[in-house]
Amino acid sequence: MAFSEKVKLEAKKKACFRCVICQKPFVEIHHIIPQADGGSDTIDNAAPLCASCHDLFGGNPEKRKQIREMRDHWFDMMEKRLNGEVNVLDPITENPLNINMLKEKGIAIYHLVYEHEDFEATATILMKLLQKVQKDSPNQKRYLYIDIEGHKNNSGGYDHDMFELQKDFALGFLLQFFTRIHTPLISVENNKLQRNDVPEEFEIYSNEKELMNKLKKESREKHFEVYPPEVE
Structure with a gap:
């Protein structure tokens, strides 16, 4: 059997949807102890890993203890952040188990x-x-x-x-x-300065026809022209 969707989501949330080794996003849930070796499908055996770290660590039996230690450290750190025990804007305190650290505030x-x-x-x-x-x-x-x-x-x-x-x-x-x-x-x-004039109002149209018909209606009400004039 594989992890249930409930267990996978729980593990991702505990890791704040990041790899427990390198802290990159886009993770899959890895069995620390493989099913073939008797590993369970519970949260205790689940480690969120990115594809690169899974390839580097996942298939190596000698790395299982290290993966668990990294996971436990990252879960603990993310819990402290969520509970306000550490500043969410501060870089994560250096730990020798981690490969990469969050270096920038934001x-x-x-x-x-x-x-x-x-x-x-x-x-x-x-x-x-x-x-x-x-x-x-x-x-x-x-x-x-x-x-x-x-x-x-x-x-x-x-x-x-x-x-x-x-x-x-x-x-x-x-x-x-x-x-x-x-x-x-x-x-x-972004190779330019980040803009901070975020629009307060925003409308999304599912297709060009919907948008153009709205603009056409507004053009009649406000007396301006819209191209193309007809959208069938």
Whole structure:
């Protein structure tokens, strides 16, 4: 058997959706002790790892104790952060078990896109998160991490909604309001100063026809022209 969805989500939440070794996002849940060796499908045997750390550590029996120690340390650190025992903006205290440390202060926004969420729903959530962070922590550096469950097409790539979300919405629009954005397809640094004039109002249209018809209606009310004049 594999981990249940409940156990996988619990492990990801305890790790704040990061790899317990290198702290990178986009993790899968690894059996510390493999099932073939009697490992259980419980949270005690679960370690969130990124693909790279899974390849480096996951198949090595000599690393099992180290993975568990790293996991326990990271779980403990994230619990302290959530409980306010350490400043969420401070870099994580150095620990010899960890390979990489968080070196920069800033606000990390993480969103997991579930299978039932489409482009419009996800984009709306991301904008609300951006607006809230700018309001609560104005002008802090912002880092966006988007993870995606499902949404795969027959060839193994992402479906149209999630491809558009990553390429056009995240890269083409959101990046200007962040210092860095990470998605399963792209990891991009903003090479300009992060903008902090986050729009207070934001509307998302599911297709061009819907948008153009709205603009056409407004043009009649406000007496301005819209091209093209007709959208069938």
